[in-house]
Amino acid sequence: MEDGRTSDKVLEKIQEKIFSGEWKPGQKIMSETKLAEDLNVSRVSVREAIEKLAAFNIVSKKKGGGTFINDLGPSVYLNSLLPMLILNRDNYLEILEFRLITEPESAKLCAERCDDELIISLEKIYDNMKNYKDDIQKFTKEDLNFHTKIAEGTKNSLIIKINELLMNILEYHQRGLYETLGPKGGICEHKFILDAIKNRDSELAFIYSRRHAERTINDLKKLQT
Structure with a gap:
């Protein structure tokens, strides 16, 4: 059974891809289902991690359109x-x-x-x-x-x-x-x-x-x- 620590680990994995430049500003990231499969976790944990990233203004969620990486200025990193x-x-x-x-x-x-x-x-x-x-x-x-x-x-x-x-x-x-x-x-x-x-x-x-x-x-x- 997964807990909050699982979603935190998912968050770290996603942040690593963003801050390393593997995922670029403006890029649409893979679906929650695909991320869950790749990271071997539940969609719930992936969703929680993405919600946190959205709260920090690192990604933007578009209804029906997916999740996109924001332009990361210094204030976003902080x-x-x-x-x-x-x-x-x-x-x-x-x-x-x-x-x-x-x-x-x-x-x-x-x-x-x-x-x-x-x-x-x-x-x-x-x-x-x-x-x-x-x-x-x-x-x-x-x-x-x-x-x-x-x-x-x-x-x-x-x-x-x-x-x-x-x-x-x-x-x-x-x-x-x-x-x-x-x-x-x-x-x-x-x-x-x-x-x-x-x-x-x-x-x-x-x-x-x-x-x-x-x-x-x-x-x-x-x-x-």
Whole structure:
């Protein structure tokens, strides 16, 4: 009898064919029946694997027309990281350390590349943060929106996708930190980052973003001791 591990093995086999280039973007893959025969598994396991690939935007299913390989840009490849990130969602400090490396550079690129419309969006989000300083749940959402918008401003699909994956697992931890320490520090630091981006000062945007990440890490370490 097959279980979820069988469909995961099928998923790995199919991904190997796609990522190795054996199956090309736009190519229609073989039928579920043929795949099941070739891999010596049930059609149910094949179907489950294909559904997962479709959820990760690696393939597209056309009703009555079969399953096709999508064009695989960097952001699509990163979708396969999602299960790993979810499994390790409790290691908040490691995620913050990763943000310490990536977010200052993102802020720097955003200051260099973003358009005026994105700056207006950042200003609105920052205003929302101030308005929601007494509602930690809403405040946290706007905080994460702020960083998501900065990632969009880099105009780099890889940075945008990494940020998207991280934001999906950060909210719970971030909210807990703000509930303990309050939002005052975050409001002040986000203002510095916003002003640097508005002034197109990429170096200051980098510095203030790094200080913000460092302060968050230090606060977390103090709470853990």
